[in-house]
Amino acid sequence: MKDLSAMLKTGEGRAFGVNERLPWEAVADESEAAPIVRSEDLTRSYRVGRGQVEALRGVSLEIPSSVFAVIKGRSGSGKTTLLNLIGGLDHPTSGEVTVCGQRLSGLSDRQLTELRRHRIGFVFQSFALLPTFSAYENVELILRIAEMWRGRRQRAMRSLEMVGLGPWAHHRPWELSGGQQQRVAIARALATRPSLILADEPTGELDSVTGRQIMALFRHIVLQEGITVVMATHDPVVEEYAHVVYELGDGQVQAVRRLGGV
Ligand code: ADP
Ligand code: MG
DSSP states (O other): OOOHHHHHHHOOOOOSOTTOOOGGGOOTTOOTTSOSEEEEEEEEEEEETTEEEEEEEEEEEEEOTTOEEEEEOOTTSSHHHHHHHHTTSSOOSEEEEEETTEEGGGSOHHHHHHHHHHHEEEEETTOOOOTTSOHHHHHHHHHHHTTOOTTHHHHHHHHHHHTTOGGGTTOOGGGSOHHHHHHHHHHHHHTTOOSEEEEESTTTTSOHHHHHHHHHHHHHHHHHHOOEEEEEEOOGGGGGTOSEEEEEETTEEEEEEEOTTO
């Protein structure tokens, strides 16, 4: 079993072949070149008392496939709102989101659930691990929920190995550091072999060195697995790792910066 630093050095540790296609990946209208996420004039307003908060005011963006993309902006700029709309956890007030070639407004609740379970992985600031479950059980549970029975054990272990936590598989969250807990959450997001991982301030509760390790891990996953990672953060350090940064301010995209040759 190799640890993460060895994986990063040698480029080994690929858990799933990039070309390995699973049944739900055979989506007819998805071409390799198409952006994996597209939003068109997206707005989301919340009713607050008698007033209204405009969290997003017309967000149009395209996120290419297989990149480490960052939604950057200060607190209240609309990052979480935007990630929730991309992940189909919330519905826009107006506008349209297309993910993996599918217009979310055209999907039934069941289809939306399928898309979320099989093609999107979620990572949160608070890790959201079950405290009485081991690292392995936390990862394996997501495969049960997705009804992915075949090779479940192996998949869960491979995902933990990918984030450098093979030796920690049978430890519970309280036996792990914050950075390790977040890596378990990333392994959990990887386990279903999604096309897209959405991470909302995943380094928000970590010290800066550990935060950098998480960003390096995301970049590694993108390069090795061809998965797209979309991470919301206000941390300027992220520019050293990201391929593309969407600067969000006042519910709008203020700037798009392409880094690292995208
Ligand atoms: P960020 O994640 O960048 O901090 P959010 O998307 O959480 O920003 O919030 C954007 C704006 O929308 C903020 O002004 C926030 O107060 C408001 N907002 C977010 N969620 C709700 C909600 N459920 N009800 C009312 N207002 C909300
Ligand atoms: Mg937020």
